[in-house]
Amino acid sequence: MYFRGVETKHNQLERNYDGPQLEIDNGFSIFTQKARALGAPVYHVLSSSDFKKIQWYILNNCEEIEFYLNLHKEEVQRQSLIDVQERHENEFPSWFKQHVTHLNINGSVGSQDQLYALGLGPDIRVAKYSGIIVNGIRFHTIERDKYLRTQNSGIVVKGEHNSEEFDFYGVLVDIIELEYCYGNRVFLFKCDWWNVGDKRNGMKTYGQLVSVNTSRKWYVNDPYVLATQAEQVFYIGDMKNGSSWKIVQKVCPRNVYDVPENVEEGERLILNDEPYQQYEINDVIEVEQIDAENIGSLL
Template sequence: MPKARYTLSKSKKIEFCNFLKEAKFPDGYASNIQRCFNADSIKWQGLKTHDCHILLQRIIPAGLRGLLDDDIYQTIAEFGKFFKELCSQKLNKDVLARMKTEIPIILCKLEKIFPPAFFDVMVHLAVHLPDAAILRGPVQFGWMYPVERRLYTLKRSVRNKARPEGSIAEAYVADEALTFCSRYMDDVETRFNRLPRNVGFSDESAYTVGVFGHGVNLIGACDLSYSEELDKLAWYVLHNCDQAQKYIKMFEDELTATGVAGAYLDRRTEHGFGSWFRNYMWKLNASEEVDDDLFALACGPDLRVRSYSTCVVNGVQYCTVERDKNKKTQNSGVACAGAYRSEIIDFYGTLKEIIELQYNAKNDGTKRYVVVFICDWYKLDDGVISTAAPYQEHSCFVDTGRRPEVFEILPDMPLNRVDEDGLLVDVAEVARLTKENQSKTITEDEENDEVDDDTLMEYCSEEEDVPVEVDSDDE
């Protein structure tokens, strides 16, 4: 009896399991699903409820691509998208109305694929979930997971199975008493005063320049080096500083007054504004009082840049690509919206390096520094991330990306041009030129017969001490 269309062969099962084993998620997003894999029976066991949500909403729509028929894969992907939109933090009533009309069609597609034993009341319950979300709001306020976790905690407190209610009551009273007392113990670490694992902070009120109040917590040791792109890094900081925008406008007005064309205005501003801004603030500081943070920004960063591999921004951990290779989680992905050809599009990339630029410190010793991410950006083309070559943003110092292979540079086309005719030469003219060239070569060989020609030996010599001489004609 042939197998059903929705089943996978053993080779495809191994391919899908290998995909799951290599899948990585951001820190704190999901558990380590790799530990639930059983290589002997090619099964996943011991998955928790949250792991099943991640599988349905994220992994299965991506992992089954190419392993099943298009109609089956499309239906499962739509079913996973439905629960992904339903479990989002914010819900839109228009989206819920659209989901309400889509879920019956998705279930009908599933009925055409899977046998009737697959469909029970739990599958039919998906039809009523959009209506419940419209009345209730986000699903986080209505599902039973917090209640089930609380019941699990209460069940663990049972010591006398003959009197489970009394054991739960005593454990509950003891827990409430300890919780009440712990709120008055400031010098003792409790769950109320314990710092989170990814500590983030904000110092916007401590500085008058916004780029210094970023609140980035750098983790680990740093590597000191001299960067060749320091001027580009400094310009990127100035270009994204709100307090420096009026001075950039002043510099552009001076360039326009001197006759600089608009096509070269951005390039001249990028290369010349740093030194002009520093000289301008020095002259201004001699005559009147200048803000200390703005003056430190104009003086420029330290020539030595500090490179880190991990940092925490607003409670979110970021790691470089090299750091992520040795971890079970992936925190090197970044995404932001940017302008490209007069329109705002989404850019996705990977974090390559975390750079700290230190400026002049305050009088009390407080550091002024700016943290910059160096990334490889990829442009989003029609909903698909283009990995052919990283996109280079004009105002951002991104890496040049990987070097393209030879087969990517040379197109799959004949070497000759077929779109236009070449130079036409008569056959008699070709024969005459060939005869003259042969006679000239014979004459030169007779003149230089007694002279030893060591050119070939010098080219083919494998010894490192023998210099390779190149004739002027070869040059």
């Protein structure tokens, strides 16, 4: 404890340390993901179809450019009301690139601004990893999990299907790092999703237990999510329904706590959703500060 400049168990980094939080003035949240890739990268060139899907997903999930998304969609609707969403997805990346390039020429956007970097798009050459730590949680691809006794490839993402909220369950297939200009980067997960929309043959519930059929896939053409959107689950064999059925086990990772930022006076603070861990906000314990000179009188 008293060593200085030496790594010990008291000052070493946590095993699932994901790196410092990036703080950039007027920065885009999509470029400030708290993530640390594990292992050596394997470089890969994306196909044209995968590149279009990835680029659209990133742009559509960047809340800072919502104004431009709405602006382009209105232009598409004015041209024609046929296949508005499909045309919007196909045309927006090139339209957005031309728009930010024009802003840069006029001096409205600097060449190193993240808006300009996002508009130019990522490099078609990407790095793939077999492991990553995101927000203090360790993820492995399903291929890496095959050689381990532990399980870190289970994924759940909250989303919507036909205006209905769903928990999308699946497994992690690829961890992809996309490089943008000026050192900006984005981590994506490529996943296989189980068909939880089929309440009979895809998912079953037994009270608080959820069992999913891992032989039935869903959203095959939309496999990508941002790494920061994913949460981790574990799959346990379902002995009742057969080998392809897995019971979903949700857990709270160690050293990760879901604590509200703002709690009104008089409200109860419940940690990890456990009813027996309750604390009153108004219960304040005052601790008297003791000078080092007065410690001897207390011994």
